[in-house]
Amino acid sequence: MENTHPHTTAADTRRSFTSYVAVGDSFTEGMCDDLLPDGHFRGWADRVAAALAAERPDGGFRYANLAVRGKLIGQICDEQVPSAAAMDAELITLAGGLNDVLRPGCDIALVRGRLGAAAEALLAGGATVVMFTSTDPARRMPGGTRLLPAILELKAFVEGIARDSGGRAVVVDLFTAPCFDDARLWAEDRLHLSPEGHRRVALAVLEALGRPSAEDWRTPLPPAAPAGRAAKLRADLRWLRTHLGPWIGRRLTGRSSGDGRPPKRPELLPYEG
Structure with a gap:
């Protein structure tokens, strides 16, 4: 029997996909997962690609991952969405906006507008588009409550896109999954999985x-x-020194961890996991 849940919007049919493009930031790049032989992180998108490729033993499955850590939603729209749309893939995952929300003074209306434009552009090509709601930061992060209004606004917005798409966009709802309150599902930096x-x-x-x-x-x-x-005190001090301090430093100087970094799979090529 199929595993369903009221908080995950499932595709209407079990479509067999021949091509998949992943778009986004560090979440989709796969930060802090196991390392691949080429030095890149594996990540959930690679795991999805491997499962979908296994459904096509003829080798007729192609995969690209354009995601780059640190990217804001405007950069995702400008640098990744046109390339993803041009690839004419059957499946696209789109995640973005959380890096914007983490920054003080985030213009959530602008984030909604750019995310909506990205979804519209990707849906226009006929792809199935998978989007996400963020996990709940208030349940696991000190100070996470201040992010909650923007997180909830984006959650409602993404769910609205899926609702209005006629089944062409689906949502994975991580917000309501309490398992993500567990620190063991997060890396030492407390930001990446x-x-x-x-x-x-x-x-x-x-x-x-x-x-x-x-x-x-x-x-x-x-x-x-x-x-x-x-x-716990030692872990908190190590986190402040190793992760939070450098993150604040990059924000103050306008730098990003993804500056100058190319996507790990920039072309839609056969997947050989």
Whole structure:
């Protein structure tokens, strides 16, 4: 029996795809997943590509990943969406806007406008477009509550795109999945997914595309032994020094972790995972 859930908008039919393009930022690039032999992170999008390629043993499946860490929604629209649309792929995943929301003074109306324009451009070519709602930062991050109004606004906006698309856009709702409150689904930087987090997002995308799964990706991990106060303090200090400090430094100087970095799979080529 197919694994369905009221908070994931699933595709109406189990369409067999021959091509897939991933568009977005570090979330889609695969930051902090296991490393591939070529030095790139694997990521949930690669995991989705591998599953879809396995459905076509003739080797007739192609995959491109244009996502680059640190990109704002305007950069995604300008640098990735035209290329993705020109590839004429049957499946496109679109994730973006969270880097904008994390910055003080975010113009959420502008983010909505650019994200909507990106979805419209990609849907115009006839592709199935998968979009995402963010996880809930208020449940796991100190200070995450200040991000919640913008996160909820984007959530409603993305769900509206899917609702109005006639089934051509589908939404993976990570916001309501409590498993993502678990620190073990996140990397040490607390911003990017761990390998287990990427694995679960891949299952969520495949579910939204009508693929049955033997497990529910929302199931919480077994309880972890509570960390002592000293260990927690050491981890917090390491995070401040290693991750938060450099992130703030880049914001103050107008730099991005993705500056000058090319996509890991810029061309729509046969996938050999």
